[in-house]
Amino acid sequence: MSDPLVSANGIDVAYGDLQVLWDVSVEITDEDRVVALVGPNGAGKTTLLKALSGLRPLAGGSIELFGADAAALRPDQIVERGFVHVPEARNLFTEMTVEENLEMGAYTKRAEQAATMAEVFELFPVLDERRTQRAGTLSGGEQQMLAIGRGLMAKPDVLALDELSVGLAPQFVDRVFEKVAAISEDITVLLTEQHVHEALELADRGYVLENGRIVAEDDADALLESDRVQDAYLSG
Amino acid sequence: TGGGGDDGLTIGALQPLSGNFAPWGSVHQAGLEFAVDEVNDEGFLDQELTVESTDTESDAGGAATAFRRFVEEEDAVAITGPVSSDVGVRTAQLAEELEVPLMLHMAGTHRLHTKQSRHTFRLGSLPAPMDLQPQAELIEERDYQTVGAIVADYEWGRTVEDQIDEWFPDGIDLSVDVAPRGESNFRSYLRDMPEDLDLIVATGHPPGSISIHTQARELGLGHDLTTGAGLPPGVLYEALGGAAETFAHLHTPDVYGDAFADVAGRFAEDRGEQFTTHHGYGYIAGRVFAEAIDEADSTDPSDIASVVLESSHDTILAEPLQYNEWGEIDGVRSMLSTVHEGGPDFHSDGAFHLEQEYQSSLMNASMVEPLVPEER
Amino acid sequence: MSRHPIAALRHRLGRFDDIALGVVVLAIVPQLVVGTGMTYQARLLTIALTFAIFTLGLNVVFGHTDQLFLFVGALAGVGAYTTALLADAVGVSPWLVLPVGALLAGAIGMLVSYVSARRGMTVIVIAILTLSLQLAIMELFGGARDLTRGSTGFLFSGLEVTFLTETLGFSRYVAHYYVLLAVLAVLLVGYRLAMTSKYGLAFKAIRQDEVAAESVGIDVVKYKTIAGFAAAAIIGLAGPLYAHGEGWIEPSMFSFNTVDVIVLIMLVVGGMRTTWGPVVGAGAIVYLEEQLHVLGQWRMTALGLLLMVLFLYFRSGIVPKVTAALDGDGRSVSLTDVTDRFG
Amino acid sequence: MLEVSGVTKSFGGLVAVDDVSFSIGDAEIVGLIGPNGAGKTTLFNTITGVDPPSDGSVTFDGASIAGRKPNKICRRGVVRTFQIVRTFDESTVLENVRTGAVFGSSRDRSTDEATEHAREAIEFVGLGAEAETPASELTMAQRKHVELARALACDPELLLLDEIGSGLTPTEIEELTDTIERIRDERGISVFWIEHVVDAIMGTTDRLLVLNEGSLIAEGEPAAIREDERVLEAYLGGAV
Amino acid sequence: MEVVTLAEIAVDAIARGLLFALLGAGITLVFGLGDVLNLSLGAFAIVAAVIGATVVSTVPVPIAALAALAGVAALGLAIDRVLLSPVYRTDGEERILLGIFVTLGLAIAIDGVLFAEFSLRYAFPLDVASRTIGGVTVLGSTMVVIVVASIALAGLFLFLRRTTLGKATRTVFQDETGALLCGINPRRLRSLIFVLSVVMAGTAGLLWSIQAPVGAGSAFDLTIYGIIVSIVGGVRNIEGTAVAGVGLGLLMTYANYFIGAYQAMIVLFGFVVVVLIARPEEIA
Ligand SMILES: Nc1ncnc2c1ncn2[C@@H]1O[C@H](COP(=O)(O)OP(=O)(O)OP(=O)(O)O)[C@@H](O)[C@H]1O
Numbered sequence A: 001m002s003d004p005l006v007s008a009n010g011i012d013v014a015y016g017d018l019q020v021l022w023d024v025s026v027e028i029t030d031e032d033r034v035v036a037l038v039g040p041n042g043a044g045k046t047t048l049l050k051a052l053s054g055l056r057p058l059a060g061g062s063i064e065l066f067g068a069d070a071a072a073l074r075p076d077q078i079v080e081r082g083f084v085h086v087p088e089a090r091n092l093f094t095e096m097t098v099e100e101n102l103e104m105g106a107y108t109k110r111a112e113q114a115a116t117m118a119e120v121f122e123l124f125p126v127l128d129e130r131r132t133q134r135a136g137t138l139s140g141g142e143q144q145m146l147a148i149g150r151g152l153m154a155k156p157d158v159l160a161l162d163e164l165s166v167g168l169a170p171q172f173v174d175r176v177f178e179k180v181a182a183i184s185e186d187i188t189v190l191l192t193e194q195h196v197h198e199a200l201e202l203a204d205r206g207y208v209l210e211n212g213r214i215v216a217e218d219d220a221d222a223l224l225e226s227d228r229v230q231d232a233y234l235s236g
Numbered sequence B: 001t002g003g004g005g006d007d008g009l010t011i012g013a014l015q016p017l018s019g020n021f022a023p024w025g026s027v028h029q030a031g032l033e034f035a036v037d038e039v040n041d042e043g044f045l046d047q048e049l050t051v052e053s054t055d056t057e058s059d060a061g062g063a064a065t066a067f068r069r070f071v072e073e074e075d076a077v078a079i080t081g082p083v084s085s086d087v088g089v090r091t092a093q094l095a096e097e098l099e100v101p102l103m104l105h106m107a108g109t110h111r112l113h114t115k116q117s118r119h120t121f122r123l124g125s126l127p128a129p130m131d132l133q134p135q136a137e138l139i140e141e142r143d144y145q146t147v148g149a150i151v152a153d154y155e156w157g158r159t160v161e162d163q164i165d166e167w168f169p170d171g172i173d174l175s176v177d178v179a180p181r182g183e184s185n186f187r188s189y190l191r192d193m194p195e196d197l198d199l200i201v202a203t204g205h206p207p208g209s210i211s212i213h214t215q216a217r218e219l220g221l222g223h224d225l226t227t228g229a230g231l232p233p234g235v236l237y238e239a240l241g242g243a244a245e246t247f248a249h250l251h252t253p254d255v256y257g258d259a260f261a262d263v264a265g266r267f268a269e270d271r272g273e274q275f276t277t278h279h280g281y282g283y284i285a286g287r288v289f290a291e292a293i294d295e296a297d298s299t300d301p302s303d304i305a306s307v308v309l310e311s312s313h314d315t316i317l318a319e320p321l322q323y324n325e326w327g328e329i330d331g332v333r334s335m336l337s338t339v340h341e342g343g344p345d346f347h348s349d350g351a352f353h354l355e356q357e358y359q360s361s362l363m364n365a366s367m368v369e370p371l372v373p374e375e376r
Numbered sequence C: 001m002s003r004h005p006i007a008a009l010r011h012r013l014g015r016f017d018d019i020a021l022g023v024v025v026l027a028i029v030p031q032l033v034v035g036t037g038m039t040y041q042a043r044l045l046t047i048a049l050t051f052a053i054f055t056l057g058l059n060v061v062f063g064h065t066d067q068l069f070l071f072v073g074a075l076a077g078v079g080a081y082t083t084a085l086l087a088d089a090v091g092v093s094p095w096l097v098l099p100v101g102a103l104l105a106g107a108i109g110m111l112v113s114y115v116s117a118r119r120g121m122t123v124i125v126i127a128i129l130t131l132s133l134q135l136a137i138m139e140l141f142g143g144a145r146d147l148t149r150g151s152t153g154f155l156f157s158g159l160e161v162t163f164l165t166e167t168l169g170f171s172r173y174v175a176h177y178y179v180l181l182a183v184l185a186v187l188l189v190g191y192r193l194a195m196t197s198k199y200g201l202a203f204k205a206i207r208q209d210e211v212a213a214e215s216v217g218i219d220v221v222k223y224k225t226i227a228g229f230a231a232a233a234i235i236g237l238a239g240p241l242y243a244h245g246e247g248w249i250e251p252s253m254f255s256f257n258t259v260d261v262i263v264l265i266m267l268v269v270g271g272m273r274t275t276w277g278p279v280v281g282a283g284a285i286v287y288l289e290e291q292l293h294v295l296g297q298w299r300m301t302a303l304g305l306l307l308m309v310l311f312l313y314f315r316s317g318i319v320p321k322v323t324a325a326l327d328g329d330g331r332s333v334s335l336t337d338v339t340d341r342f343g
Numbered sequence D: 001m002l003e004v005s006g007v008t009k010s011f012g013g014l015v016a017v018d019d020v021s022f023s024i025g026d027a028e029i030v031g032l033i034g035p036n037g038a039g040k041t042t043l044f045n046t047i048t049g050v051d052p053p054s055d056g057s058v059t060f061d062g063a064s065i066a067g068r069k070p071n072k073i074c075r076r077g078v079v080r081t082f083q084i085v086r087t088f089d090e091s092t093v094l095e096n097v098r099t100g101a102v103f104g105s106s107r108d109r110s111t112d113e114a115t116e117h118a119r120e121a122i123e124f125v126g127l128g129a130e131a132e133t134p135a136s137e138l139t140m141a142q143r144k145h146v147e148l149a150r151a152l153a154c155d156p157e158l159l160l161l162d163e164i165g166s167g168l169t170p171t172e173i174e175e176l177t178d179t180i181e182r183i184r185d186e187r188g189i190s191v192f193w194i195e196h197v198v199d200a201i202m203g204t205t206d207r208l209l210v211l212n213e214g215s216l217i218a219e220g221e222p223a224a225i226r227e228d229e230r231v232l233e234a235y236l237g238g239a240v
Numbered sequence E: 001m002e003v004v005t006l007a008e009i010a011v012d013a014i015a016r017g018l019l020f021a022l023l024g025a026g027i028t029l030v031f032g033l034g035d036v037l038n039l040s041l042g043a044f045a046i047v048a049a050v051i052g053a054t055v056v057s058t059v060p061v062p063i064a065a066l067a068a069l070a071g072v073a074a075l076g077l078a079i080d081r082v083l084l085s086p087v088y089r090t091d092g093e094e095r096i097l098l099g100i101f102v103t104l105g106l107a108i109a110i111d112g113v114l115f116a117e118f119s120l121r122y123a124f125p126l127d128v129a130s131r132t133i134g135g136v137t138v139l140g141s142t143m144v145v146i147v148v149a150s151i152a153l154a155g156l157f158l159f160l161r162r163t164t165l166g167k168a169t170r171t172v173f174q175d176e177t178g179a180l181l182c183g184i185n186p187r188r189l190r191s192l193i194f195v196l197s198v199v200m201a202g203t204a205g206l207l208w209s210i211q212a213p214v215g216a217g218s219a220f221d222l223t224i225y226g227i228i229v230s231i232v233g234g235v236r237n238i239e240g241t242a243v244a245g246v247g248l249g250l251l252m253t254y255a256n257y258f259i260g261a262y263q264a265m266i267v268l269f270g271f272v273v274v275v276l277i278a279r280p281e282e283i284a
């Protein structure tokens, strides 16, 4: 039996009166390496990640992280447990340098800070070059790399990447996907992606979210072949 | 509280019960209430006299609104209480407009009256010339040679600065500094004062006069006396402790006379508290209004004002209280006293008593120029 | 889509029906609450209208363009001192030099807005900048004693309308109330016209995103400068009227605590970016302040506590709340804010 | 119509755009691609006046626009959208677009005309059903379309789009490219378009510019760019 | 005027300047790091002085000083929890404005209590002998002010620059969600910073009352001095605040001296206006 790392059980989430997630259940176990979450715009992918990382309260259902109830935890407590979310909006510290941003990423893992930072710089050499530049002045793609790097600094057990490749140049998309594959040796990755095809190729399992509900869940290969996904996302 | 009028006569008290002048307000209020209680006990008025008081927060606009409210909503026949020149000027304005007598507590600016004023009466704080003359006399009497003064940078302080020039004897070594009104650290001004200072004049900086005195002592200037504003003696005693013995403040109630001792004795007996100069101002206001109502045989505020203006009242001042044609105080003597530990004769339980440093000669209203309003 | 000219005119006039109604109501008020020969209520009413005008000015510049002017008092003072001193020096009626005071205040507001827009200042920088100006100008009023008679101040009058006092026989305060009401009515109409025109549209865009506003052709500096000028001129115009109502000019009438704090509260309580918010806010706060006197020396504490509660839990303001409630009932909303419906 | 010549922009020591020259003609769709940080957005900023160039000239229809304010440039007919969307979120879609119609165009319109014009632009991008919805309630893709409609309402001659397709699904991208082609075909507007979605941009543009480390390294038809050695190395990598 | 007197005045001015710097630090902390311009800062300084002056008659001086600081810290914590929590729940411009409004209300309320119940001026008595160094007499109280204020500022500086906790405070200001996702608890940091800032103000108030009595009437002035120093020093920058404090202390004292009181105030505010116009980007 595999141990569940993350499990959402029938959760509902709403923005004010507007409910966006309906009875969503997701489970990630330590046997998963990469799990992809796909679906059209506005399906609720981001919202689901926010619910998992504690940024949105639940209107119903429950969430367990690493075997313990997590519905009432604050985001910072969830980071401490080992679930780290790299948000779609990036949320960098724009007035601080690249290096300081990374340093803050390691807030809960200060002891390993230097070593992790070296790994991140190896992954994204451009960040090393821009070490002392203010994060707010980085280009769009550079910011995306910094956001991922900062997430890695927390040495998570599960890393949730929202819109991993947005704004990245093609050669970086490939590089980043390779890196994610490499990361997933040690870390379980949950990602949402517009490059549905690539994402499902990288992932071993996937969920399809539409209109706030899970409409399909399967091995990635199977999803990739399924009509539902073929028609909706891969027609181009 | 609630409206008076129907079955009684109301005196409105515009008291600074909070804010910078709060120490004045509460004491004045106590003296006023005591006077009214006595009047009611004596029963020489047909109707019960009551006091309606409000907190002006030392703000002129607020005092103006309250003034109107007292007169129009509470039917007050007379008003008292204002402290500070700014409040004094604005309320004096209203006293004339609404034709209701106003007895000021502490408002010293000389630009208070015009020759047309008929309803505004000065009491506690004397106009600048009358403030400076006793000090000038003191300098001559004691033959002080070196005098330093710090004045505040606003109307009152600048007036004092002018009056110093006018009244102080020629030939003394005099240095005058101007400091901001809100200043409380005077060390740099004091460091620049001449050596061998005899006297520091701080009456031109009322909010800072206590600080000036303590800081001068800390710097070891070794002067004889500091003269300061007419603060309630209780405040001086609290703030200065032993240093109060060399801080001479101005007051007009004759605390050394029998009349004062009488009232103070009764007050102590009744209220169990020490009666001071500023209780005295409230007491005088209550008494004089009551007597004027009696004498006028009318509750019309204007009639009451006429009586105050024209008659003379024996009070606890050194001289009878009287006013000139437009309400400037006339024929007054003021005293410079220091505060010492131990209660006075009339109230031995008290914490402090006053000792007289100097008593001025008789001062007449003619030494104060009234305000000449412009032609429009 | 062409419309019949009369229908179009109706439509235009219809935009002012709430203003007409409101002004009529305000015109009746003194007849109801001010007894003959009474000055206390009359003075409160004039204070409320005066502050409603100040608040309207702040609404334009702060509500609509996010420039937090914390020198409303100083601008009013500039208007008042300029008018009074100039009238005195030249020897003419203050009415004649009133525009000079308003224009001078307007020029100061314009300059501040221009510089702050050019320098890309955020709301907080503008707030601190204008607060510093407020304090400096107050020092000037108090310090230039030879000109202003320092903190004691001087008598001021001369902004009366003899038709009201002599022909109609109103008391000085009631007459002054109608003068203020006339000014307010003109300003409300002007405000409505401006906010339903392209000015309102530009303000709304600028407030939300300056960069985007510029990218679609809006001259941000120009519109902010216009707002700064208009607001400051309105405040500078009301300043002498304020002084006339008090019969007096002195610096403390224009201090941060006496004017700015109160005006800000009135704006928030009444409702920012609404036509009637400033008027309702001014009325409510003047009334409330007067009621608080029963608390004696605890009035100020109570005021502070009340403010915090209002700001924290009621910051959308009375007018928007009432409008929403009426809308919710599906009833007509004659007092609603037209800018919210048209743009 | 747009002539960019020798434009350079540096931030402190960093040269973000380095001596770039090119031009864009009438009714043309030109793509701008390049690695992250190549200077694409910065180049847009120099053209639209958000960040004036440190050096070089930009002329539009023969008149210099370098260093002019963004609002002036907009009214001249050069209008942009933003990489990170900047809609007026408290306003409805209609108000957003109307703002463009009123201020963005050199033409004077009455209020009613401006509203009509705005509605037309909203229909054009397919947001007709959302006209009265506040922008804050829309999805990212919809908000990008609001920006597009707002820009169109400014009557541009040249439209600059910064990664308008990022974050969209392939189906949505297809709709978007359609719209962009219609903008050129039906309205005769030129489009200058930054995008990392290679297939979309290759399939739609007439011409591509490739920026790398601030310099223009290639320019030509999509088919040629695909083959270009330098572009393959700097940008496309193994992706194609 | 003699050189010695000028030097003595300079020492006094530096002491005053360090007090300005403490107040400036109080503003800088909460505004620069938390987005709230605390208009009630001066009130905390006065509260500390009032507590200190009141309890000093019954307990030894150091205990009275600690009690005063503990008092403002507790008050600060309570206010942070009760009043600022709703402020922090908003964001962006709305938070800035709500911060201004709520602390304005708070300033009025605290001043109101002081006005009503503690309307005197309060002094914290401290007997330290004066010392003459090279002909320049330095008062005991001045020495205490300079030493204590310098230690407080240096400690604050080291905390912010050298400790991760100190650095983490900056993240909260810039992007709260980002901070949360790094495992930082913004709420706790904000409380810490707010308490730290009012303790700085309290220290300033206590030290001020050693030199000259203070009362409720000075509260708003102290806040203004804090804001001015904070701005001139560059709002994000504690070293700048310290330098600006001392600089303005000297400027004000000498301007007062040589050109007169109200002109000095105009010079001061004029200076602020120039700084604001010259470099608004450093402020917000
Ligand atoms: N702050 C918010 N307030 C109200 N509604 C919101 C908010 N954020 C998102 N929504 C709505 O919730 C729904 C789901 O949004 P979400 O961002 O989770 O979708 P998504 O799948 O991540 O989409 P995308 O691919 O565009 O990022 C959408 O309809 C969106 O409009």
Ligand SMILES: Nc1ncnc2c1ncn2[C@@H]1O[C@H](COP(=O)(O)OP(=O)(O)OP(=O)(O)O)[C@@H](O)[C@H]1O
Pocket (backbone or CB within 6 Å): A137, A138, A139, A140, A141, A142, A167, D011, D014, D016, D034, D035, D036, D037, D038, D039, D040, D041, D042, D043, D083
């Ligand atoms: N204000 C600034 N100060 C310093 N450097 C800056 C500034 N603005 C941009 N840069 C740098 O200039 C370079 C170009 O940035 P730009 O945003 O133009 O890139 P881009 O080509 O749009 O990249 P992306 O595709 O990632 O959006 C980047 O390295 C960025 O860090």
Ligand SMILES: [Mg+2]
Pocket (backbone or CB within 6 Å): A045, A046, A047, A088, A162, A163
């Ligand atoms: Mg999303």
Ligand SMILES: [Mg+2]
Pocket (backbone or CB within 6 Å): A139, A140, D040, D041, D042, D083
């Ligand atoms: Mg870019």
